[in-house]
Amino acid sequence: MIPGFVSDLRKRVGPDHLLWLPGVVAAVIDEGQRVLLQRRSAADQRWTLLSGILEPGEDPAPAAVREVAEETGVRVVVERLVAVTNSPPVRHSNGDRAQYFEVLFACRPAEAGQSPQVCDDESYEVGWFPLDALPPMTERMRELIALVEKGETQAWFVPTP
Numbered sequence: 001m002i003p004g005f006v007s008d009l010r011k012r013v014g015p016d017h018l019l020w021l022p023g024v025v026a027a028v029i030d031e032g033q034r035v036l037l038q039r040r041s042a043a044d045q046r047w048t049l050l051s052g053i054l055e056p057g058e059d060p061a062p063a064a065v066r067e068v069a070e071e072t073g074v075r076v077v078v079e080r081l082v083a084v085t086n087s088p089p090v091r092h093s094n095g096d097r098a099q100y101f102e103v104l105f106a107c108r109p110a111e112a113g114q115s116p117q118v119c120d121d122e123s124y125e126v127g128w129f130p131l132d133a134l135p136p137m138t139e140r141m142r143e144l145i146a147l148v149e150k151g152e153t154q155a156w157f158v159p160t161p
Contacts, residue, residue, distance in 0.1 A: 001120060003053050015095040022054040023087070023100035026064040027148040028076050028107040034128040035145060036109075036116060037135065038071055041124055047135045049144060051102070060103040068107065072116035072126045076107040082148050083156040088140070106148045 002010075009019060027049050028036035037047040052067035054060060061078040068076045087100040116126040129135055131149060134142065147156055 001122065003055055005056055006053065010096060016097060018089060018097045018099060021098055021100050022060075023051055023102045024054060024060050024064040024067060025049050025051040025102050025104045025144060026068050026076065026078075026107045027082065027104065027145060028068060028074065028109065029131070029148065030109050030128060031112060032128075033131050035131055035134070036068070036072060036074060037127060037129055037137070038123040039125040039135075041122060045124060046141075047129070047137045048141050049104075051100075053100075061105060064103075064105045064107065069119075071119055071123060073119050074114045074116050075110040077110050078105045078107050080106050080153070081155045082106050082152070083144070085157065104144055104147065 006019070006021065013019070026036075030036070036050065038050055039045055039047050050064075050068050050071055052063065052070070054063045058066075064078055065076055068074055081103065083102075083104040085102050085104065087102055089097065089099045091097050116128070118124070118126055131145070134145070
């Protein structure tokens, strides 16, 4: 779902203006070393980590928890900040251009045994996948998952030249 503030911006600037938007990405990994993924309706039906746009004034960690719950019904706990990065520019299926400043979090389910379900129109499917048997996804998604798997205590970022 497109947040109201983004719709308002789009009315003013149109779909061709590249919007720089704040986003969160949640890598939810359970006790069985499975990652929670969604097959997005707007991402060429490839599997992705759960993500979304922050609302104005919203803190990133609670936004990640909110996004996972809204998209899958799974309640999670944020364990650590993994990376701060930006997405490549994208053109969404509705024609809007955007690029996302992303905050990647490692999360775990708040309770064991939660079954994800599609809770909105952003996904075709959601499910748990073993880290060693991931479904079709972009190389970038695999790289983000690999960053989480490293278990580093310090957040990753592109170093300055």
